[in-house]
Amino acid sequence: MTIDLSNLNILVTGASRGIGRAICKQLAISGARLAIHYNQQSDEANKLAREVGNKSIAFKADLTHPKDAIQLYNDVIEEFGHLDVLINNAGIALSTEIDTDDLVWIAAWRQTMQVNLEACALLTKKIIPQFISRGGGIIINIASRAAFRGDTSDYLAYAASKGGMVAFTRSIARAYGKQNIKAFTIAPGFVRTDMAQEFMDQYGESYALDDIALSQLTQPQDLAPIITLLASGMADHATGCTIDVNAGSYVH
Numbered sequence: 001m002t003i004d005l006s007n008l009n010i011l012v013t014g015a016s017r018g019i020g021r022a023i024c025k026q027l028a029i030s031g032a033r034l035a036i037h038y039n040q041q042s043d044e045a046n047k048l049a050r051e052v053g054n055k056s057i058a059f060k061a062d063l064t065h066p067k068d069a070i071q072l073y074n075d076v077i078e079e080f081g082h083l084d085v086l087i088n089n090a091g092i093a094l095s096t097e098i099d100t101d102d103l104v105w106i107a108a109w110r111q112t113m114q115v116n117l118e119a120c121a122l123l124t125k126k127i128i129p130q131f132i133s134r135g136g137g138i139i140i141n142i143a144s145r146a147a148f149r150g151d152t153s154d155y156l157a158y159a160a161s162k163g164g165m166v167a168f169t170r171s172i173a174r175a176y177g178k179q180n181i182k183a184f185t186i187a188p189g190f191v192r193t194d195m196a197q198e199f200m201d202q203y204g205e206s207y208a209l210d211d212i213a214l215s216q217l218t219q220p221q222d223l224a225p226i227i228t229l230l231a232s233g234m235a236d237h238a239t240g241c242t243i244d245v246n247a248g249s250y251v252h
């Protein structure tokens with residue numbers, strides 16, 4: 001089976017590091033042209049764009065702000081003309097314990113929802129009319145095992161944001177399937193990135209390692225082949241599904 005994405009334009013958010021970066025590398029090997037979104041890591045994103053080739057371009061946006069998300073979409077369309085696939089991967093995990101000051105605690109919730117859920121929703125809202133006018137498209141949302149298993153007491157907002165992402169993805173799949181729009185959720189367990197490192201620094205590496213069935217912690221590149229397959233359109237009849245990539249740590 002050959003996966004050829006050479007005619008596809010794909011936006012990957014949060015692609016300067018970690019999972020997003022690994023996804024971009026794999027998609028580019030299959031020929032896709034990438035809109036590599038970043039927030040702070042401009043050098044990394046631009047270096048990746050040069051490395052992967054295929055006329056890929058890096059785009060900046062702080063997804064805390066709706067205006068930036070809208071601007072990101074407009075900037076990408078101006079450069080690329082259209083998009084075939086949207087991968088909502090950018091995310092944050094803020095640790096806030098229950099005894100944190102109420103207003104500080106809820107501010108962290110808001111920030112989490114803005115980046116993890118609202119930006120994903122807004123980019124999806126922007127892209128759907130374009131997908132409809134072009135006869136279809138694919139949306140892949142990177143949620144988390146936490147949406148299903150729950151999380152620790154200091155990551156309640158994170159788990160809730162990812163739960164929202166799952167429900168949102170399923171709704172898009174059901175509502176727009178007749179317009180040939182497909183939507184998938186990926187639910188990773190711990191993946192060795194900066195985000196997981198912060199958690200492991202706090203809880204210890206054994207917290208992440210002890211409950212996986214495999215011997216090695218998942219690496220960002222372990223997610224990329226499945227996402228490339230979904231982007232190809234070869235798995236369209238799985239629309240609405242969630243694919244767990246958690247090394248057997250939560251089987252449901």
Ligand SMILES: NC(=O)c1ccc[n+]([C@@H]2O[C@H](COP(=O)([O-])OP(=O)(O)OC[C@H]3O[C@@H](n4cnc5c(N)ncnc54)[C@H](OP(=O)(O)O)[C@@H]3O)[C@@H](O)[C@H]2O)c1
Nearest residue numbers: 014016018019038039040041062063091190191193195196
């Ligand atoms: N790592 C895990 O164990 C794990 C497990 C389950 C799910 N996930 C999910 O997988 C996705 C990728 O995670 P990761 O581990 O690769 O994370 P990461 O290494 O921390 O990278 C996060 C990415 O998101 C971008 N980002 C952060 N804040 C942003 C903001 N305000 N506006 C726009 N972009 C922002 C970052 O951009 P800059 O670097 O340019 O600022 C970076 O590219 C996330 O949605 C995460 O929740 C991760």
